[in-house]
Amino acid sequence: xxxxxWVVLCGTLAFxxxxxxxxxxxxxxxxxxxxxxxxxxxxxxxxxIMATQASAVTFISTTGQAYVDGMRFVQFYFxxxxxxxxLSATAVPLFHRANVYTAYEYLxxxxxxxxxxxxxxxxxIQRGLAVxxxxxxxxxxxSVIFGWPDRLTTLVMGALVTIxxxxxxxxxxxxxxxxxxxxxxxxxxxAFVLIIRLLPAGVSFTDAVYLAGAVGKLNAVDLKFDWNNRxxxxxxxxxxxxxxxxxxxxxxxxxxxYLTGKSIAQSKLSLLFxxxxxxxxxxxxxxxxxxxxxxxxxxxxxxxxxSVAMEELQSAGARTQYAPIHARFxxxxxxxxxxxxxxxxxxxADDHAKRAASLERFRQAQQEINGARAEGTDLFQHMHGExxxxxxxxxxxxxxTRYLPAGVVGLLIAVIFAAAMSSSSGEVNSLATxxxxxxxxxxxxxxxxxxxxxxxxxxxxxxxxxYAVFFAQYAKKLGSLIEAVNLLGxxxxxxxLGVFVLAFWFRRVSGTGAFLGMLAGEAAIFxxxxxxxxxxxWYNVIGCVVVIATGLVVSWFRPSPPKLAPA
Amino acid sequence: xxDEPPPFLGTWPRVYTVVLVYLAAxxxxxxxxxxxFS
Numbered sequence: 001x002x003x004x005x006w007v008v009l010c011g012t013l014a015f016x017x018x019x020x021x022x023x024x025x026x027x028x029x030x031x032x033x034x035x036x037x038x039x040x041x042x043x044x045x046x047x048x049i050m051a052t053q054a055s056a057v058t059f060i061s062t063t064g065q066a067y068v069d070g071m072r073f074v075q076f077y078f079x080x081x082x083x084x085x086x087l088s089a090t091a092v093p094l095f096h097r098a099n100v101y102t103a104y105e106y107l108x109x110x111x112x113x114x115x116x117x118x119x120x121x122x123x124x125i126q127r128g129l130a131v132x133x134x135x136x137x138x139x140x141x142x143s144v145i146f147g148w149p150d151r152l153t154t155l156v157m158g159a160l161v162t163i164x165x166x167x168x169x170x171x172x173x174x175x176x177x178x179x180x181x182x183x184x185x186x187x188x189x190x191a192f193v194l195i196i197r198l199l200p201a202g203v204s205f206t207d208a209v210y211l212a213g214a215v216g217k218l219n220a221v222d223l224k225f226d227w228n229n230r231x232x233x234x235x236x237x238x239x240x241x242x243x244x245x246x247x248x249x250x251x252x253x254x255x256x257x258y259l260t261g262k263s264i265a266q267s268k269l270s271l272l273f274x275x276x277x278x279x280x281x282x283x284x285x286x287x288x289x290x291x292x293x294x295x296x297x298x299x300x301x302x303x304x305x306x307s308v309a310m311e312e313l314q315s316a317g318a319r320t321q322y323a324p325i326h327a328r329f330x331x332x333x334x335x336x337x338x339x340x341x342x343x344x345x346x347x348x349a350d351d352h353a354k355r356a357a358s359l360e361r362f363r364q365a366q367q368e369i370n371g372a373r374a375e376g377t378d379l380f381q382h383m384h385g386e387x388x389x390x391x392x393x394x395x396x397x398x399x400x401t402r403y404l405p406a407g408v409v410g411l412l413i414a415v416i417f418a419a420a421m422s423s424s425s426g427e428v429n430s431l432a433t434x435x436x437x438x439x440x441x442x443x444x445x446x447x448x449x450x451x452x453x454x455x456x457x458x459x460x461x462x463x464x465x466x467y468a469v470f471f472a473q474y475a476k477k478l479g480s481l482i483e484a485v486n487l488l489g490x491x492x493x494x495x496x497l498g499v500f501v502l503a504f505w506f507r508r509v510s511g512t513g514a515f516l517g518m519l520a521g522e523a524a525i526f527x528x529x530x531x532x533x534x535x536x537x538w539y540n541v542i543g544c545v546v547v548i549a550t551g552l553v554v555s556w557f558r559p560s561p562p563k564l565a566p567a
Numbered sequence: 568x569x570d571e572p573p574p575f576l577g578t579w580p581r582v583y584t585v586v587l588v589y590l591a592a593x594x595x596x597x598x599x600x601x602x603x604f605s
Contacts, residue, residue, distance in 0.1 A: 074597065081590040085583045093570055213604025220597040233594070265571040268579070275586050279593055 001146060005410030012183060012414035016176055016421070017160050023175035024168010030453040033169035034101055034433050040174060040260040045270035048177035049248070049257045050278065051184070052426035056138035056419040057393070059184065059285065064305075064392035066289025067296075070219040072231040074286055077279050079241025083248060084275035088268040090504050091249045096264045101437040103255040103500070110503040112511030113442075118518055119496060120438035123252055126492045127431055131464065132471025134424040137393075138416050139472065144308055145397050151473050157417060158469030161425045166461045170260055173425045180418035185281070187415035188288060194404055195291045200298045207344040208294040214343065214359055215366045217290045220283070230535045242540035246493035250500050253430040292399050297340045299403070303329050303376045305394040313380060325375045332368035339365055424468055432460035490536040491529060494543020495521030501544060502551045509555045517551030 001009075027033045065073050091103075100106045104123065108116035132154075139153035164172040196205055203211075212218050222232040248254045248271065261267030303326065304310050313322045339362035346355035381389050400412050436457045445452075495518045502509045502517065509517075524546040525539045534542075573582045 078590070078594060081586050085586055089579070089583065209604060216605060218604045219601055221594065221601045223598070263571055265573060269573070272582060272586055276589055279590075283597070 001409060001413070002406040004406040005413070008407050008410030009414045009417070012411070013160060013417060016179055016183075016418065017163055019179055020164030020168055020172040020176040024164060024172025027167075027169040027171055028454070030436075030450050030457060032171070033454055033457050034256075034437070036169070036171040036174060036260040038260060039262050040171075040266070041262065042266040042269035042273065044174050044178050045257050045261055045267065046273040046277070047181040048174040048422075048426070049254060049270060049274050050281070051177035051181040051419075051422035052253060052257060053247075053278075053423075054181075054184065054419055055134050055423040056416045057134075059419045060138065060141055060396060060416065061393045062282065062285045063289035063292060064395035066217065066286040067293045067395045068392055070217040071283070071286040071290060072219050072222055074220050074279065074283050075222065075231045075233055075236030076240050077244075077282050078233065078236035079238065080244040080278055081275035082237070082241045083244035084271040086245060087249045088271050091255075091500070092258060092267045092271065093264050094504060095255065095259060096261070096267065101256075101259070102252050102434050103250055104252070104434065104438050107499065107503060107514075108442075111509075111514045115499065115511050115515045115518070116438065116442075118515060119250075119499060120434050122492050122496060122518075123434055124431065124439075126488050127251070127253060127427055128464075128467070129488055131424060131427045131431065131468040134420055134427060135468060136472035138420045141393050141397060142413070142416070144306060144394065145401055154469055154472035157420050157424070158465060158472065160417075161421050161428065161468075162462065162465040165425045165428055165465060166458055169457070169461070170256065170429055173429045174257065174260060176425065177422045180422040183411075183418045184415050187412050188285060190408055191400065191404070191412060192284070192288050192291065194408065195288065195295055195399075198295055198403060202341070203294075203298070203344055207347065208291060210347055211297060211340050211344060211362075212290040212294050214362060217293055220286075235535065235538070239535070239538050239541060242497065242544060243490070243493065246497040246540050246544075247489075250493065250496040251430075252434050253426045256430050256433055257426070289396065292396060295399065295403075298337055300330075300333055302398070303373060304380065304391045305398045306389075306391040307394075307398075309380045309389065309391065312383060313376060318379065318383060321379055322376070325372055325379065329369060329372035329376070332365050332372060336362060336365035336369060428461060428464045428468055431464040432457060435460045435464070490539045491525055492522070494525050494540040495519075495547050497540060498544040498547020498551070501548055506548070506552065506555075509551045510558055512558055513551040513553075513555035514547075516554050517547040517549075520550040521547035 027036075029037070031037055062073065095103065095106060098106050098109055100109070102120070104116050104120040107119050135154045135157050136150070139148075139150040139157070142148050142153055143150040164176055196208070199205075199208055209218070224232055225234045226232060258267040258270050261270065302310055304313070312318065313325075339358050342358035343355065343362050346352075346358055377389055377391075381387060397412075397416075400409055404412070436453060440456055440460070441448075441453060445456075448456075498521050499514050499518050502514050521543040525543040528534050528539055528542050529536075570579075573579055576582050576585065
């Protein structure tokens with residue numbers, strides 16, 4: 001980081017915090033603090049929804065994923081617009097009319113207290129375990145790239161989030177999310193333009209796209225159905241759709257964004273705008289990663305992008321085993337570079353024979369490079385006894401720090417901070433809301449004044465922000481448990497979705513039916529997780545179906561009239 | 568709280584239809600993109 005980068009980074013962060021403090025003024029009642037007094041316009045909610053969903057890891061690893069695996073990850077989002085339409089037609093008007101602070105409060109109005117308690121408990125466990133990771137994961141990447149102490153980075157990010165989230169509540173969170181999302185989009189656009197400008201003189205943008213496609217990096221759609229393939233059209237539409245329904249319809253960190261809308265129409269518009277903007281945005285981020293791949297066709301990349309791993313491979317202890325891998329990689333890189341230039345030239349000259357020959361050489365060289373990278377990874381894993389080493393998260397930032405000019409590096413590091421802060425502020429804010437509304441006000445102190453609840457909300461926000469930082473400080477000791485924590489969301493979302501589907505669409509279902517349905521749904525998801533190889537995207541479908549079936553069967557034997565009319 | 572009509576297209580079902588048609592068009596476009604460049 002050069003002085004100009006520090007100026008841009010610190011300036012951007014200072015602007016975000018000051019803007020949050022400014023926009024969060026006047027949050028002096030519980031309704032203003034937790035729901036922004038229901039005054040938010042659709043565009044602010046939409047950008048806040050997108051910013052909360054896009055964590056720093058999403059941003060860092062999505063570009064790397066396109067470099068390694070191509071663009072097929074975009075299919076993960078294909079179900080999102082369908083989910084947004086369903087939620088706009090059902091959940092949004094129901095939540096607004098029920099005049100609730102949390103999605104789980106609605107469950108008591110519709111069913112009973114035990115169903116609400118179980119759903120809020122599931123949310124607090126799941127989101128509580130994930131909240132520190134939003135801060136920790138980017139900090140660990142920055143520590144490898146720049147050598148910054150990861151504990152200090154999480155502390156700085158956590159402190160900045162705490163300042164505006166505790167003082168300004170959801171209004172500050174939403175408006176800073178808007179700024180953060182705009183900074184993220186601007187940063188990505190600048191990075192994209194610079195990547196294209198950094199391509200060699202004879203290689204045009206069209207050549208770059210052609211070369212990326214020639215080795216399968218532009219594989220955006222796969223029509224083949226496969227239960228165990230995480231990313232294809234069908235898993236994206238069905239599995240991704242159920243996941244989006246669960247996340248945007250049942251997770252308070254998202255529901256709270258659109259509960260702040262000044263009207264039902266404004267909340268609906270925010271979801272529908274997200275539905276239309278999210279896929280092109282993810283496509284663009286992946287495309288940036290594919291262009292980074294093309295850049296490294298002409299500029300020698302490291303064998304592995306994680307610098308600490310590379311230092312260890314080059315150390316005296318591993319030199320003998322590393323030397324042949326290095327030689328294979330170097331030779332393959334030169335062959336791939338020559339083949340790529342020949343292929344681009346043949347495409348421009350429309351020379352079919354030369355094109356076929358150079359395409360063959362290009363693909364073979366790419367396979368050699370993949371093989372050398374796999375050998376390097378295996379050697380590092382063998383040296384470390386580590387099973388899941390992956391350098392995907394380091395690819396984009398390695399490119400940024402080595403090749404982009406002063407100022408732009410600072411801007412893109414600010415993008416990572418912004419993404420981490422926008423996700424964690426939304427999580428902290430929603431955890432505090434569920435703690436106050438579904439636990440404190442419901443079970444501990446039901447009849448206090450508004451002023452009392454406002455201060456408890458501030459204290460709960462400060463507690464969860466402190467907890468997030470504390471959890472992030474010790475996340476390194478969790479090791480591979482972090483992956484389990486990331487998986488946790490998909491272990492609970494299916495049953496949460498099922499109980500809301502029962503609430504919205506099944507008039508005859510009783511509170512006991514919904515409660516037992518949730519427990520059965522959880523049992524089914526854990527069974528699928530432990531005893532089958534089914535991809536995690538399908539857990540939401542399984543959990544949801546089991547909750548509905550159990551809820552209907554139990555309610556058939558033990559019926560009770562609904563307390564609140566479903567949709 | 569009353570459900571207001573959308574600011575464009577007159578009714579909400581029409582807006583939902585536009586979003587779903589847009590999704591279908593995006594998928595078709597991405598599929599053509601995949602086929603063309605592979």
